[in-house]
Amino acid sequence: MSSTPPRNNDAPARAEGPRRAVTPFFFGEPGKRLFGGYHAPHPRLMRDCGIVLCYPMGQEYVRSYRAFRQLASLLAEAGFHSLRFDFLGCGDSMGDAEVMDLGQWRRDIASAIAELRSRTGLARICLIGLRLGGTLATLVGADRPDVDGLVLWDPVIDGRAYLGQLRAWHRRRIQSFPVQLKRRPEDGAPEEVLGFPLTAELQNGLAGIDLMAIGARPAGKALIVESQQEAAVAPFAAHLAALGTQVEHRFLPTPMIWIEDINRVLVPHQVLQAVVAWLAEVYG
Amino acid sequence: MNEEVVVFGRAGCLVGVVTSPPDTVRDAGRPGVILLNAGRIHRVGPNRLHVKLARQLAARGFTVLRFDFSGMGDSDARADHLPIDQSVIVETREAMDWLGVATGCKHFILAGLCSGATAAFQTALVDPRVAGAVIMNARGRPTGMRESLRAYARKFRRYYWKVLLSNPRSGFKAIRRGMSLDTLRQHWDGWRQGLGERGRTGPRANPRRPRYLPTLIDRGVDLLFAYSQADVGLDYFHVGLGDTLDELLSTGRLQIEVIPETDHVFTLLPSQEHLVGVVGCWIDRVGAAHASDDVAMMSAG
Numbered sequence: 001m002s003s004t005p006p007r008n009n010d011a012p013a014r015a016e017g018p019r020r021a022v023t024p025f026f027f028g029e030p031g032k033r034l035f036g037g038y039h040a041p042h043p044r045l046m047r048d049c050g051i052v053l054c055y056p057m058g059q060e061y062v063r064s065y066r067a068f069r070q071l072a073s074l075l076a077e078a079g080f081h082s083l084r085f086d087f088l089g090c091g092d093s094m095g096d097a098e099v100m101d102l103g104q105w106r107r108d109i110a111s112a113i114a115e116l117r118s119r120t121g122l123a124r125i126c127l128i129g130l131r132l133g134g135t136l137a138t139l140v141g142a143d144r145p146d147v148d149g150l151v152l153w154d155p156v157i158d159g160r161a162y163l164g165q166l167r168a169w170h171r172r173r174i175q176s177f178p179v180q181l182k183r184r185p186e187d188g189a190p191e192e193v194l195g196f197p198l199t200a201e202l203q204n205g206l207a208g209i210d211l212m213a214i215g216a217r218p219a220g221k222a223l224i225v226e227s228q229q230e231a232a233v234a235p236f237a238a239h240l241a242a243l244g245t246q247v248e249h250r251f252l253p254t255p256m257i258w259i260e261d262i263n264r265v266l267v268p269h270q271v272l273q274a275v276v277a278w279l280a281e282v283y284g
Numbered sequence: 285m286n287e288e289v290v291v292f293g294r295a296g297c298l299v300g301v302v303t304s305p306p307d308t309v310r311d312a313g314r315p316g317v318i319l320l321n322a323g324r325i326h327r328v329g330p331n332r333l334h335v336k337l338a339r340q341l342a343a344r345g346f347t348v349l350r351f352d353f354s355g356m357g358d359s360d361a362r363a364d365h366l367p368i369d370q371s372v373i374v375e376t377r378e379a380m381d382w383l384g385v386a387t388g389c390k391h392f393i394l395a396g397l398c399s400g401a402t403a404a405f406q407t408a409l410v411d412p413r414v415a416g417a418v419i420m421n422a423r424g425r426p427t428g429m430r431e432s433l434r435a436y437a438r439k440f441r442r443y444y445w446k447v448l449l450s451n452p453r454s455g456f457k458a459i460r461r462g463m464s465l466d467t468l469r470q471h472w473d474g475w476r477q478g479l480g481e482r483g484r485t486g487p488r489a490n491p492r493r494p495r496y497l498p499t500l501i502d503r504g505v506d507l508l509f510a511y512s513q514a515d516v517g518l519d520y521f522h523v524g525l526g527d528t529l530d531e532l533l534s535t536g537r538l539q540i541e542v543i544p545e546t547d548h549v550f551t552l553l554p555s556q557e558h559l560v561g562v563v564g565c566w567i568d569r570v571g572a573a574h575a576s577d578d579v580a581m582m583s584a585g
Contacts, residue, residue, distance in 0.1 A: 022358045024289045024299050035289070035301070037358055065326050069358065091328050092301050092335060094287070177547050195331030195551040262549070265324045
């Protein structure tokens with residue numbers, strides 16, 4: 001049985017069948033439509049906080065997609081409305097390199113918050129972010145008073161260090177390519193990190209990231225999860241606490257899924273379960 | 285250009301995005317294009333390749349559907365016990381069903397990389413609506429040690445020795461990778477399973493077994509095989525088809541394209557651009573030919 005095509009992006013055509021785990025749709029302003037996946041909680045168990053999940057970027061995004069989908073499903077089972085979305089220029093969202101900009105991505109989070117509130121009527125929102133997604137979530141929280149909670153999974157704290165990591169990953173990967181590349185970045189080709197463009201605007205934006213410099217409390221409560229202990233995280237946790245955030249900082253030694261072999265598509269259940277448990281306790 | 289999310293399939297579990305061309309270039313007679321998952325990567329494709337390809341093809345007048353097989357990306361898992369090598373064919377056909385109703389197109393071009401390429405090929409064999417297929421870095425399981433040795437010998441003759449001459453260190457690294465424990469283990473598994481596939485048709489059809497390509501070409505299906513320069517799949521392809529290959533190339537329905545300086549998933553931006561350009565031009569040409577065929581048939585009818 002096939003279904004007719006939709007007339008608008010908010011109501012995807014669907015065949016008859018059991019309740020779906022994910023409702024996929026486009027949202028946001030015309031010309032800057034974002035792809036979203038909404039996970040509704042079971043009707044018998046609904047909590048009064050919505051969750052917006054913020055992906056990392058580039059190759060890290062591709063490797064994290066499955067884990068984020070499973071996290072959103074676990075959140076739905078635990079009673080949370082949740083929305084995953086692709087940033088502009090990423091995933092299935094509109095645009096390409098020309099729109100990749102940290103300021104736009106912060107506005108995308110704001111759009112996702114508005115969309116989730118519109119769908120659910122919920123006022124309380126918690127943001128979950130992995131890597132740069134966590135960084136952007138923190139910056140958004142610091143800019144507005146209504147982000148109730150944050151879950152920061154291996155957040156990028158120092159943008160220059162992050163750029164260095166990306167470039168080092170790119171170089172290592174190129175060296176393992178089965179061909180000897182005749183072309184090098186200095187030959188005039190635009191810079192990229194393993195197939196994803198690194199425009200000058202994006203580089204400048206990333207280089208300017210310093211979460212230790214935020215001066216406003218980004219949320220009332222935060223869970224910081226580290227997969228691999230990084231020296232910068234503990235001072236950052238202390239900084240958030242000094243700003244007035246109730247911080248729980250956990251080290252859960254698990255693979256860095258965002259750089260693992262693409263074929264492994266790992267899902268670190270230990271991290272997912274810790275995140276869901278923390279949210280269930282905080283928003284019980 | 286417009287993009288819409290769609291949910292389709294008999295079980296209502298398949299999620300995709302349809303990219304439709306602007307009205308100024310829309311051609312209702314053209315085949316629909318369907319992009320299939322590469323490995324375990326969701327419908328955006330490796331390095332967002334499927335998104336770029338879909339939007340470029342839409343700019344050329346094609347309607348393109350990229351979707352997730354069941355249990356991948358945003359598609360739900362199936363509720364039955366159909367094995368994946370059969371479900372990918374069933375679901376690709378459901379994608380054609382949906383796109384056919386949505387756009388009225390009667391023919392389709394399937395495109396896939398690696399496991400997606402295999403799914404495209406296997407679906408083409410069993411569904412007459414497939415007018416063309418883009419097979420990117422398809423390998424199929426090696427059928428025996430002899431075939432593997434011949435393929436690697438061919439690769440040495442065409443590729444390894446050049447790398448060794450220009451950069452011995454790089455060359456030895458490349459050869460070592462080809463003989464790594466992981467690669468050898470994959471080959472061993474492939475040999476064991478390949479022995480069981482001899483004589484098998486249908487879901488396990490291997491693109492380089494000589495009997496399958498003529499079946500498709502005789503039916504009028506156009507095929508583009510695109511390989512990364514260093515992908516041993518290219519050598520398996522030549523070795524598997526042997527003398528049949530020249531004959532198939534002479535029909536004009538089979539094209540082989542080798543993309544230089546790239547890896548299995550065409551990672552770097554210049555190679556993505558090259559691949560999208562090659563595939564776009566090929567689909568344009570094949571799409572126009574099949575649209576003309578349909579018009580001719582309708583006029584004659």
